[in-house]
Amino acid sequence: MVRLALIAALCAGLLVPRPSSGTVHARVALIFDHAGASLAELAPIYAMHEPFGLGIFPNMRYSAEIARTAAAHGLTPILHLPLEPNHPADLGPVTGTVWVRMADAEIARTVERDLDSVPGVAGVNNHAGSRATADRRVMTAVLRTVKARGLWFNENPETPQSVVPEVARQLDVPLVVTGTYLDIPPEHIARNVRALIAEAERRGSVVAAAHIATGAPAVIQKMLPEFRRAGVVFVPVTAFLERRAP
Template sequence: MKRVVVLCVMLMVFYIWVIEITGEEVEGTKKVAIIIDDLGHGLEGTEEILSLNIPLTVAVMPFGPNTQEEAIMAYENGHEVIVHLSMEGRPGTSRQLGEGAITTQMGNDEIKQRVQEAIDDVPYAVGINNHMGSVATEDERVMQQVLSAVQERGMMYVDSKSNYFSVAPDVAEELGVPIVENHIFLDDVANVRHIRSQCQAIKQRLEENEECVAIGHVGRPGKETATALKQWIEEVDGDVEFVTVSELVPEFRWIHHGL
């Protein structure tokens, strides 16, 4: 009996040692991935956002006047870079589409070519998310072409969830493309008070979930978003772990697209 007790104690000590070394089986800190959209055009708040002392996933619009510069700056500041691909939105928003946008009127070959060109234009990109896209992301044919191009590059896709009826998750699963879905828009109202309330919504989600993805922007809300995030980061220091989006997909492997 004594030998059994000793053996059990030894096994318990070994188990605790393995946990401490590997980090496995320990209740981990909840994870938050912040995506910042609309870089690539020298918009307001870009410098403040990139100087935040947490890892961000930065979505850079291709073919912009500052695309290369801001993608490189983000990468050198330790942030993750993805392509912010313009996609057809609801009627009346066509003027907001950037160069190289994907529309439902395009043929399959043109869609894939545009996705490939967008990827090539953004240094260090490891994935894509949609800019607008409430119409395009609901079109299965279009998303088949977009995600096929993503798959060919070994990248991931982030569904911004601009449309609740997006077919991207289903198509991505069918093609075996790693996908992450957005949960919260931080700055749909461009003031610090609202953005802070959205940060609290992140904490509320984490009460029942292990992770949360949230999207903010440079541009009109850029400086307010940077201010609110800086305040919140200091408040939750140690309570949550800030990660890049790709860290939420452990099996994710990508082909590096540097300079």
Template sequence: MAKKKKGSNRRKSSGNKRPFAALLITVLLIILAFYLLEKTKRGASEKPAEKPQVSERLKMPSHPAPQAAKHAAYSAAVVAPVARVRPKPHPTGSGTVAIIVDDMGSSMQEVRSLMAIDIPVTFSIIPGLAKSKGVAEAAHGNGGEVMVHMPMEPKGYPKQRMEKNGLLLSESDEEIAAKVKAYLQAVPYAVGANNHMGSRFTENEEKMQSVLKVLKGREMFFVDSKTSPASVGYSLARKMGLKAGTRQVFLDNVQNVAAIKAQLQQVADTARKRGSAIAICHPHQTTIQALSSMLPALKKDGITFVYASQLVS
């Protein structure tokens, strides 16, 4: 009976050890699972550690920026908008312009420079100057057009100086007519005339009539330079049956190339709006420079340049 008891205790003891081993294995597996899970988390969190390497490279001055990056920065600087005053747009299209160059007759070089532009300009020559006849012959020989630039009494005379052969209000109609005929003799090939100065003379209808009678007898036209807004020259010429025109723009009151170019643009704009325009200028070096630059450009833009005789009616 005693031996049986011992065997039964051994089996009981061995049966108690199995659940404990199973529990231990389970615990170990759980611990292992937690360990692996934690390691996986740590590995995932360590991947973005590459970012500091980029910032470290950017901080290193010894490494120049790639060429493409330089171009991108340069392009951005170029295309960035710059605040500026935009010029007013000018009308486009066709228009007809006649340019009269006053005060010709003192230099042959002036007429050569103007003819070299190879665009029609009308030469208005003051009678009695040293080269008056030579300038008229050169212009005519080159196919150009000649006018007489008649000196007339200005406001402020005699303080305001004038040519010695100029027309005066104090002169008789016969004296005025004789002077005008002498002008035409001194300037060969002239087909028309305009006033030089004359801000006072052109306001006087009686004296202007004496001038215009001579021009009408020679079938010449008259262009009113409009040195006075009260001039009767244009309206009287039309009334008397002469072909006539009037100046729209003075080009070179300001002796500056940029200013003269702006006035030329104004003439072109006026011609496009009205159909035609007459401009007056003088043979200054700055004026010749501006004409040489602008006339070909305006012609290319659709402006037609003609002689003054083609714009009188």
């Protein structure tokens, strides 16, 4: 009788063991960068009700408004600070860029003005910056200003020559480094998202970034059930901040 009941339960799928990956809560911090020019494009991000980070460009039409509404939606607002790249065309149509030719005081003023245009951000991350993030003097001036405001830094690695981890450590600025981009190249977002889920299951945690205009938010929204099935949960990027004073 017991055996029959067991067989019946198995047939009904009641006793099918969950895959082991479903019981492990792998953690993903996901940051959507390039907010500021439009409010409508944020709708799929807000609709997911997850604690994503939102990188907001300075001095754009909706920069200040987005910084406010993002926090109200449970997101972590971040200043997406333009830093000089090796190829200036990579910057796109942004203002408030830190250039390596600037003196320290001008860098500090630039970062402060950018921060003032997105009041209430929790941290700062870099837009471009393959040249600036390799420059110790420039990154010292940038991170001193970040520290003076009581903020942290999220590095989007742009060059193997980056001095950001070292300078952040010296200045005791909490740092989190982005591990993977989901929309490079933009035509392979779904494939990259599946690779992210697999990496999160393997390593336990991943910090990922994507750009709003590539269509990544809508793709991720559609793929939320795949995250859930794998037992992957989204956590704020602040969960991975590291502070390694010398």
